[in-house]
Amino acid sequence: MISPSHPAEEYGELQQLVDDLYEVNPSQAVRRVDVLVRAEVNDLSPDLMEVVELLPAGSYKRYRLCDQLNSIITAHGWAYLYGTVE
Secondary structure, three states, X not given: OOOOOOOOOOOOHHHHHHHHHXXXXXXXXXXXXXXXXXXXXXXXXXXXXXXXXXXXXXXXOHHHHHHHHHHHHXXXXXXXXXXXXX
């Protein structure tokens, strides 16, 4: 069981996902399906996959994707456990 007083082992994995998506072209837009596929390639935990799966359909520039992911993370109360993204 994860203690709420300590970050999870997966802390920072969503940040890595975002960095991976925009590594080649930081100004590009990525589609929701691209985020889902990359999350599966990165083998995210079930909780983090849930965050990604809750993304609305559409295309995302980096700042918008981060806003969406951070909103989902915060709504679940997981910001301290898994970290936010930028």
